[in-house]
Amino acid sequence: MKKIMVGNHAVSWGVMLSRAEVVSAYPITPQTSIVEELSVLCADGKLKANFIPVESEHSAMACVIGAAAAGVRTFTATSSQGLALMHEMLHWASGSRLPIVMANVNRALGAPFNIWGEQSDSLSQRDTGWIQIYCESNQEVLDTVIQAFKIAEKVLLPVMVVLDAFVLSHTAEPVDIPDAHIVDQFLPAFKPEFKLDPQNPRSFACFLTPDFFMEFRYKMQRAMLESEAVCKEVDGQFGEIFGRGYGLVEAYRCEGADVVLMTAGAVTSTARVAVDALREKGRKVGLLKLRLFRPFPKEDILEVIRKVEKVAVLDRNLSLGLGGMFAHELRAALCNEKVRPRIYNYITGLGGRDTTLQILNDVVYQTYEQPEPPEQSIWVGMRG
Amino acid sequence: MYEPRELMHSGHLACAGCGATIAMRYTLKALGEQTVIAIPACCWSIINGPFPYTSIKVPLIHTAFETGASTASGIKAGLDARGDKETTVAAWVGDGGTFDIGIQALSGAAERNDDIIYFCYDNEAYMNTGIQRSSATPFATWTTTTPSNHPKSQPKKNMMEIMAAHRIPYAATCSVAFPDDMMAKIVKAKSIRGTKFIHIYSPCPTGWKSPSSLAIKVARLAVHSKIFPLYEVENGDHYNINIAPKNVPVEEYFRLQGRFSHLNEEQIRGIQETVDREWERLLKKALE
Numbered sequence: 001m002k003k004i005m006v007g008n009h010a011v012s013w014g015v016m017l018s019r020a021e022v023v024s025a026y027p028i029t030p031q032t033s034i035v036e037e038l039s040v041l042c043a044d045g046k047l048k049a050n051f052i053p054v055e056s057e058h059s060a061m062a063c064v065i066g067a068a069a070a071g072v073r074t075f076t077a078t079s080s081q082g083l084a085l086m087h088e089m090l091h092w093a094s095g096s097r098l099p100i101v102m103a104n105v106n107r108a109l110g111a112p113f114n115i116w117g118e119q120s121d122s123l124s125q126r127d128t129g130w131i132q133i134y135c136e137s138n139q140e141v142l143d144t145v146i147q148a149f150k151i152a153e154k155v156l157l158p159v160m161v162v163l164d165a166f167v168l169s170h171t172a173e174p175v176d177i178p179d180a181h182i183v184d185q186f187l188p189a190f191k192p193e194f195k196l197d198p199q200n201p202r203s204f205a206c207f208l209t210p211d212f213f214m215e216f217r218y219k220m221q222r223a224m225l226e227s228e229a230v231c232k233e234v235d236g237q238f239g240e241i242f243g244r245g246y247g248l249v250e251a252y253r254c255e256g257a258d259v260v261l262m263t264a265g266a267v268t269s270t271a272r273v274a275v276d277a278l279r280e281k282g283r284k285v286g287l288l289k290l291r292l293f294r295p296f297p298k299e300d301i302l303e304v305i306r307k308v309e310k311v312a313v314l315d316r317n318l319s320l321g322l323g324g325m326f327a328h329e330l331r332a333a334l335c336n337e338k339v340r341p342r343i344y345n346y347i348t349g350l351g352g353r354d355t356t357l358q359i360l361n362d363v364v365y366q367t368y369e370q371p372e373p374p375e376q377s378i379w380v381g382m383r384g
Numbered sequence: 385m386y387e388p389r390e391l392m393h394s395g396h397l398a399c400a401g402c403g404a405t406i407a408m409r410y411t412l413k414a415l416g417e418q419t420v421i422a423i424p425a426c427c428w429s430i431i432n433g434p435f436p437y438t439s440i441k442v443p444l445i446h447t448a449f450e451t452g453a454s455t456a457s458g459i460k461a462g463l464d465a466r467g468d469k470e471t472t473v474a475a476w477v478g479d480g481g482t483f484d485i486g487i488q489a490l491s492g493a494a495e496r497n498d499d500i501i502y503f504c505y506d507n508e509a510y511m512n513t514g515i516q517r518s519s520a521t522p523f524a525t526w527t528t529t530t531p532s533n534h535p536k537s538q539p540k541k542n543m544m545e546i547m548a549a550h551r552i553p554y555a556a557t558c559s560v561a562f563p564d565d566m567m568a569k570i571v572k573a574k575s576i577r578g579t580k581f582i583h584i585y586s587p588c589p590t591g592w593k594s595p596s597s598l599a600i601k602v603a604r605l606a607v608h609s610k611i612f613p614l615y616e617v618e619n620g621d622h623y624n625i626n627i628a629p630k631n632v633p634v635e636e637y638f639r640l641q642g643r644f645s646h647l648n649e650e651q652i653r654g655i656q657e658t659v660d661r662e663w664e665r666l667l668k669k670a671l672e
Binding site: 021024031053059060066068070073096190203207208 | 417422429432433442447452455458459461464465471492495496498641667
């Protein structure tokens with residue numbers, strides 16, 4: 001069944017199809033319609049979940065931590081300031097090895113106050129032990145939510161599904177809604193080995209002395225690294241069943257390319273159009289869409305860009321004093337490769353500024369023109 | 385009525401004479417083994433013991449400082465979704481985690497009337513970090529952040545009144561010196577649906593600079609001097625005083641604790657007046 005829906009409702013419907021059992025959230029623009037729709041789905045009995053309207057995002061995450069430890073499938077959603085407020089509990093969720101799924105609608109962090117799209121909020125949570133997946137379309141959002149539960153429950157790490165403010169969250173697109181009973185086969189009920197159970201009492205997240213702490217972290221690191229293969233496997237299974245697979249990355253028209261644009265999120269769609277137009281003009285331009293950000297899918301990326309001359313990374317985010325975070329990750333991943341492309345970094349679209357076709361064209365031409373990447377990232381689409 | 389077996393192991397990490405430990409033991413006897421506990425950062429994060437040990441025989445989850453109530457709400461929702469409507473879910477939180485950093489989450493849970501029992505074991509300062517003042521620290525008390533030449537200049541926050549103002553079905557004060565009263569209140573709380581708040585007076589010999597052998601005596605004097613009256617509030621407006629105090633002068637209570645040794649006669653007189661006034665206020669509510 002196809003339905004026209006905004007990205008936020010695609011999240012809610014993904015959660016409904018995944019049969020989350022406890023949902024807890026706090027409203028923040030532009031996340032609110034995820035929670036509103038979930039409240040309606042719960043009230044209508046379409047989703048049999050306990051919905052807890054907490055008094056802050058910090059409590060939302062604490063709440064789903066409690067519920068997940070009690071052994072049920074849990075979901076929350078937030079954005080920007082809310083995600084920042086949750087920061088402490090993001091660590092607590094992953095350290096407790098709880099398979100919580102959260103949608104984060106990318107929005108700029110204040111000050112100054114801004115409610116529009118930017119990826120700095122989720123990328124700032126890079127080191128919290130959450131798997132992060134960035135989505136390009138509303139269909140991908142819905143599909144990724146379902147995949148996320150399967151991944152999380154397999155590796156016992158939480159997963160953040162990331163979508164762009166307004167461009168996805170509030171924009172309606174046709175979305176194919178998978179049949180619930182087929183989703184049930186793909187994603188069976190959550191049956192954790194350990195849970196808070198008076199019949200089998202255990203202690204969760206108790207304090208660890210220096211004698212044990214490193215081993216716990218090492219196991220988390222192993223789980224995070226292994227989750228890359230799990231993400232791939234789950235996406236593959238999803239593709240076989242539902243006819244839609246996304247990969248960890250996607251190479252678009254990269255054959256023989258000498259410049260490859262690297263994007264994450266909804267701007268990828270615009271980049272597809274830009275690449276098509278440039279190819280028409282005879283430019284050997286390709287596109288690498290990064291879908292999985294943490295763990296960073298180095299091998300899948302290398303497969304696409306190893307022999308490419310130049311990669312232009314579009315960063316709709318900023319680490320002050322460093323530059324774009326995707327470019328930084330890519331440079332770090334490639335630094336020991338003997339054959340590797342030069343990495344150009346473009347800062348664009350901060351605080352909701354539109355990244356237009358014109359800007360993407362400029363990015364490509366600038367990359368062609370400059371034989372070596374400048375030391376600092378290049379800011380594009382600035383006011384004249 | 386009470387669990388005859390011990391649901392707490394020996395060998396925990398508490399200081400000698402720790403009221404919080406005695407409080408947990410009585411609480412578990414009243415709650416029984418069909419219980420899940422959430423413990424945010426507090427003395428009990430340590431008392432319970434490091435991995436792979438635990439000192440209590442019910443499942444528990446340790447959580448972050450300000451999340452005692454919200455974690456417990458989540459556990460309750462999770463158990464409920466699992467079809468378990470019977471298990472009692474408790475938050476076990478210190479005074480810092482209740483009066484200060486966790487009051488927002490507690491207020492949220494109380495406003496939603498989530499079906500949990502929230503225990504605050506109150507030792508009147510941040511004891512786990514080394515005796516720093518909290519908003520539960522009484523007026524004129526010495527702590528490491530309120531030195532004796534500049535003791536705390538604000539009164540203790542009235543947490544019971546704050547909880548009563550939420551109109552939750554049940555709130556009660558308890559003391560480790562009155563175990564029968566305490567366990568009866570916990571059993572009562574267990575039988576009520578909605579948010580229950582149990583405020584336990586919990587002596588800390590280490591932080592109060594009093595001999596560990598006098599912990600219970602100090603707790604008893606707190607009740608009999610009317611400093612910590614034992615009462616319950618149902619639905620926010622029905623007050624009931626459970627133990628009639630013997631009108632012991634506050635000075636007798638202060639004398640046993642080094643944290644008050646700097647107080648002069650005039651200060652003690654002033655505190656006595658405040659305590660008497662507060663008691664009259666409580667009595668009026670109970671007689672309404």
